[in-house]
Amino acid sequence: MASEGGTKTGGEFIEHHLQNLQLCKGDDGWVWNVKEVCSGNFWAFNVDSMVFSLILGLFFATLFSYIVRNASRGVPNRMQALIEVVFDFVNGSVKDTMHGTSRLIAPLALTIVVWVFFMNLMDLLPVDLLPRILELFGVHYLKVVPSTDPNITFGMSISIFLLILYYSFREKGVGGFVVGELMMNPLNPRDLGVPKLFWPLVCAFNFILESVAMLAKPLSLSLRLFGNMYAGELMFILIALLFGSILTPSIANIGLGVVGAVLHFLWAVFHILVVSLQAYIFMMLTIVYLSQAKEAH
Amino acid sequence: MDLNATLLGQMLAFGVFAWFCMKFVWPLLLDIIEERQTQIADGLAAADKGNRALEEAEAEKQAILEAARTQAREIIDQANTRASGIVDEARGEAGNEKERILASAHAEAEQDANRAREELRGQLGALAIAGAEKIIQREIDANAHKDLLDRLAAEI
Numbered sequence: 001m002a003s004e005g006g007t008k009t010g011g012e013f014i015e016h017h018l019q020n021l022q023l024c025k026g027d028d029g030w031v032w033n034v035k036e037v038c039s040g041n042f043w044a045f046n047v048d049s050m051v052f053s054l055i056l057g058l059f060f061a062t063l064f065s066y067i068v069r070n071a072s073r074g075v076p077n078r079m080q081a082l083i084e085v086v087f088d089f090v091n092g093s094v095k096d097t098m099h100g101t102s103r104l105i106a107p108l109a110l111t112i113v114v115w116v117f118f119m120n121l122m123d124l125l126p127v128d129l130l131p132r133i134l135e136l137f138g139v140h141y142l143k144v145v146p147s148t149d150p151n152i153t154f155g156m157s158i159s160i161f162l163l164i165l166y167y168s169f170r171e172k173g174v175g176g177f178v179v180g181e182l183m184m185n186p187l188n189p190r191d192l193g194v195p196k197l198f199w200p201l202v203c204a205f206n207f208i209l210e211s212v213a214m215l216a217k218p219l220s221l222s223l224r225l226f227g228n229m230y231a232g233e234l235m236f237i238l239i240a241l242l243f244g245s246i247l248t249p250s251i252a253n254i255g256l257g258v259v260g261a262v263l264h265f266l267w268a269v270f271h272i273l274v275v276s277l278q279a280y281i282f283m284m285l286t287i288v289y290l291s292q293a294k295e296a297h
Numbered sequence: 298m299d300l301n302a303t304l305l306g307q308m309l310a311f312g313v314f315a316w317f318c319m320k321f322v323w324p325l326l327l328d329i330i331e332e333r334q335t336q337i338a339d340g341l342a343a344a345d346k347g348n349r350a351l352e353e354a355e356a357e358k359q360a361i362l363e364a365a366r367t368q369a370r371e372i373i374d375q376a377n378t379r380a381s382g383i384v385d386e387a388r389g390e391a392g393n394e395k396e397r398i399l400a401s402a403h404a405e406a407e408q409d410a411n412r413a414r415e416e417l418r419g420q421l422g423a424l425a426i427a428g429a430e431k432i433i434q435r436e437i438d439a440n441a442h443k444d445l446l447d448r449l450a451a452e453i
Contacts, residue, residue, distance in 0.1 A: 022301075044301040053307060057314045064318070068325045073332050087326050104315075107323035111315045151300055155307025 010241050017127060017237050020046040020149060021141040033141055048142050049149035056118040056146070060111070086114065093284060098291040105290050108163075109283045112156070116225065117279035119147040123232055124268055124275070127240045147229040147278075150222065157222035160286050164217065167293035179203075182210040217289050221282065228278050232271050239264045422450035 023030055024044035026037040038044045064083060071080050090113055094106045122145045131142040146152045168177045183203040184190070194202055242260030246253055426446055433442070 024301075038299075040299055042301050044299070044303075045306065046301065046303040050303055050306050050310075054310055057310055061314055061317050061322075064322045064326075068322055068329070071325070071329050073329055074336075084326070084330060087330065091327075104319060107319035108315045110323060111311075111318040115314065149303065151303035152307045154300065155304045156311050158304070159308050159311050 010244070013241060013244070014234070014237050016141070017131070018143070018234075019141045020143050021048040021139060023047050046143075046149055046151055048144070049146045049152050052122060052144060053119060053146040053152055056122070057115055060114045060118060064114070086110070089113075090283065094287055097284075097287045099295065102290075102294065104163075105287060108290075109287050112286055113279050113283035116147060116156075116282050117276060119145065119152070120229055120275035120278055122146070123148075123229060123236065123271060127233070127236050143233075145229055145233050147225055148233045150226045153222035153226040154218070156282075157218035160221065160289065161218035164214075164289050164293045167290060171294050182214070183207050185210060217285075221285055221289075225278050225282050228274055232267075232274055235267055236264070236271075239267060418453065422453055425453070426450065 019033070022033050022038045022044050024032075024034065024038040024041050026034065026041075031037050067080055067083050076084060087110065090110045091106060094102075094109055098105065125144060130144045131139075134142050143149065168181070172181060183206050185206055186209065187202055187206055189199045189202040192202075239260050242256045242263070246257040429446065
């Protein structure tokens with residue numbers, strides 16, 4: 001827990017680890033991590049999330065395009081085979097879920113599953129490894145897992161939401177989508193035999209209901225990923241606290257360290273599941289939402 | 298943990314990476330895999346065809362073998378018949394030859410016997426004369442009785 005020349009309490013340690021490296025626009029220019037300027041300010045960038053997200057995205061893009069460019073049409077080598085397994089997995093998921101084809105949805109799903117997987121995987125790095133290294137270079141705050149930043153998860157889910165709207169309008173038309181889908185469901189006044197006079201009432205009710213359902217899609221998508229990863233990261237930080245005083249050895253401290261090591265191992269093993277599962281869920285739900293948007297009910 | 302402009306950055310990055318994947322990764326990969334699928338399908342079909350051809354060739358081989366066997370049997374039968382024919386013929390010819398040789402041998406033997414008999418007859422005459430000469434030498438003049446003796450020799 002010793003850092004920056006002084007020791008921190010457990011609470012400070014946790015708080016420090018949950019603080020992004022921020023660049024915020026104040027009245028007199030951009031400043032780094034000034035609480036008064038950054039909190040509640042929209043014009044702030046979480047530089048760490050953004051950088052790691054971009055690095056991992058670039059890693060995905062270069063890895064895949066490099067291997068695809070050097071791919072053999074005959075017998076694939078191991079790396080190519082691995083990538084083809086991922087490809088087949090995504091392609092299979094898309095084909096099982098969707099009727100018809102789309103030029104966008106499948107590659108989008110591939111991007112999501114690999115990118116989110118990489119971002120989640122950062123969670124398995126020891127919590128203090130990168131922050132401590134960068135501290136030597138004068139960077140005092142660092143969160144290494146982009147998917148524990150709601151900005152990152154919302155950034156993706158809002159993009160997907162925009163795509164849902166785009167597909168809905170394109171496939172069903174404005175009337176078909178707004179009236180047919182949002183207003184005539186789930187209570188269809190025609191089928192229920194409601195008098196024409198009360199139709200607007202029923203439609204308004206439907207519209208509120210369906211809009212909430214609609215908005216719940218990106219919200220649940222991003223909050224699920226964020227929540228899982230944030231909680232996982234928090235668990236790692238808490239477990240890391242157990243190691244904290246190992247530098248001043250005593251029987252109690254060593255005991256805590258051993259318990260921490262065991263817990264860390266167990267949680268990391270469990271987290272491998274969470275990491276891949278969350279990436280899969282995010283991809284799968286994206287496919288489902290987009291294919292729903294493309295198809296008339 | 299507030300929402301801030303990072304959101305926009307991530308949306309932009311997401312769009313770019315998704316576009317990149319859609320443009321430069323997915324179609325190429327799909328192409329490769331589909332090509333391999335058709336290759337494998339073609340290979341399997343070719344293997345099937347090969348197997349069928351093999352079966353057909355096997356059947357053909359059996360038919361040809363069978364025909365060859367039948368033909369060989371026929372040839373052997375023919376040869377056997379012909380061989381026994383030749384042997385019979387040879388046996389008949391040999392019999393005839395034997396008869397001929399025997400007959401000529403008999404004739405020769407008879408001739409020899411006749412010749413020997415003639416010879417013996419001549420010699421017996423001479424002997425008889427010589428004997429008689431010796432007996433009668435003292436009392437009979439050979440010349441006086443020569444014609445008598447010749448007559449005798451001719452009679453023998």
